[in-house]
Amino acid sequence: MLVDEVEIIVKGGHGGKGRVAFYSKMGAGPSGGDGGRGGDVYVQTTSDLYALNKFLSQPECKAWDGQLGGGNRKTGADGEDLTLIMPMGTTIYDQEGQEIELNELNKKVLLAKGGLGGRGNAFFKSSSNTTSRFAQSGLPGVERKLILKLKLIASFGLIGLPNAGKSSILNELTNAQAKIGDYPFTTLEPNLGMLNGIVIADIPGLIDGASEGRGLGHKFLKHIEKVKLLLHCVSSQSDNPLGDYKVIRDELKKFNPKLLEKEEIILLTKSDLVEKKDLEKKLKSLAKTKKKVLPVSIHNWDSLQVLIKALA
Ligand SMILES: Nc1nc2c(ncn2[C@@H]2O[C@H](COP(=O)(O)OP(=O)(O)OP(=O)(O)O)[C@@H](O)[C@H]2O)c(=O)[nH]1
Numbered sequence: 355m356l357v358d359e360v361e362i363i364v365k366g367g368h369g370g371k372g373r374v375a376f377y378s379k380m381g382a383g384p385s386g387g388d389g390g391r392g393g394d395v396y397v398q399t400t401s402d403l404y405a406l407n408k409f410l411s412q413p414e415c416k417a418w419d420g421q422l423g424g425g426n427r428k429t430g431a432d433g434e435d436l437t438l439i440m441p442m443g444t445t446i447y448d449q450e451g452q453e454i455e456l457n458e459l460n461k462k463v464l465l466a467k468g469g470l471g472g473r474g475n476a477f478f479k480s481s482s483n484t485t486s487r488f489a490q491s492g493l494p495g496v497e498r499k500l501i502l503k504l505k506l507i508a509s510f511g512l513i514g515l516p517n518a519g520k521s522s523i524l525n526e527l528t529n530a531q532a533k534i535g536d537y538p539f540t541t542l543e544p545n546l547g548m549l550n551g552i553v554i555a556d557i558p559g560l561i562d563g564a565s566e567g568r569g570l571g572h573k574f575l576k577h578i579e580k581v582k583l584l585l586h587c588v589s590s591q592s593d594n595p596l597g598d599y600k601v602i603r604d605e606l607k608k609f610n611p612k613l614l615e616k617e618e619i620i621l622l623t624k625s626d627l628v629e630k631k632d633l634e635k636k637l638k639s640l641a642k643t644k645k646k647v648l649p650v651s652i653h654n655w656d657s658l659q660v661l662i663k664a665l666a
């Protein structure tokens with residue numbers, strides 16, 4: 355399941371208490387050091403679209419508190435910062451109406467500052483008060499209630515017959531972890547992944563009749579309407595790749611003829627599983643579509659690089 359909206363609370367760490375202490379030498383006065391600073395909470399972006407999922411079970415995100423000040427005017431250790439990882443494309447809303455859009459990969463933004471540490475009693479020593487017993491307790495960190503929303507518009511859509519290798523390609527190109535199976539209809543819900551900031555959707559296998567409700571494809575044809583580019587997967591193990599291609603094109607047309615106007619790259623998948631001669635023959639037959647055709651195999655790094663380049 356993809357979590358695309360969740361509410362969290364972020365809290366900067368509490369500042370550490372200042373210490374009350376005295377030098378052991380008689381009359382040397384207060385020696386208590388300041389408390390450490392509370393840790394800050396940051397957010398950093400990732401291309402893992404599923405990164406909001408963890409907040410469902412851990413909605414409270416708090417940085418570490420600063421430590422108590424030490425003797426000999428030693429400042430306590432600062433609390434550790436906490437960095438929350440959220441998918442690129444997330445917008446953060448707070449209760450004051452502020453919005454932060456996370457549009458850049460690996461960008462780090464401050465969400466909640468930690469509290470200052472309290473002064474130790476050494477700080478309050480003065481000519482009129484040489485034995486001060488007062489120390490501050492440190493300030494609480496900033497606390498904010500936030501709503502995280504992930505807005506996703508898939509730019510590329512992987513389509514094709516069941517078992518054509520769509521999910522496998524999504525997993526190779528992105529850090530999605532879609533289920534792969536040696537049988538049709540492994541994918542029941544669209545999977546999403548991100549490649550260089552671009553969202554790719556893996557649409558469940560379309561079959562002949564999908565536009566009339568057969569198989570799972572129909573429910574998902576509407577997702578295809580939004581994508582900019584179709585990555586049409588045809589298995590090189592098929593005896594009739596051009597026929598397979600046409601089956602899907604027919605379904606697209608029946609559902610919405612406008613879908614045929616979308617830009618499309620044909621991927622002749624699982625190219626490692628057929629003889630070179632056979633592959634050439636199948637590439638040639640698909641070339642009749644006048645579309646760009648690329649042979650790809652998840653076991654062939656070079657073929658995936660060519661694909662990534664074409665997508666850029
Ligand atoms: N040898 C080889 N096997 C592949 C390759 N790509 C996919 N496969 C295998 O083909 C089978 C189907 O792959 P999937 O990625 O699940 O296919 P799919 O198109 O997502 O299938 P559905 O979700 O059922 O529509 C799996 O057994 C994969 O391991 C490839 O490049 N080479």
Ligand SMILES: [Mg+2]
Binds near residue numbers: 521522
């Ligand atoms: Mg699949």
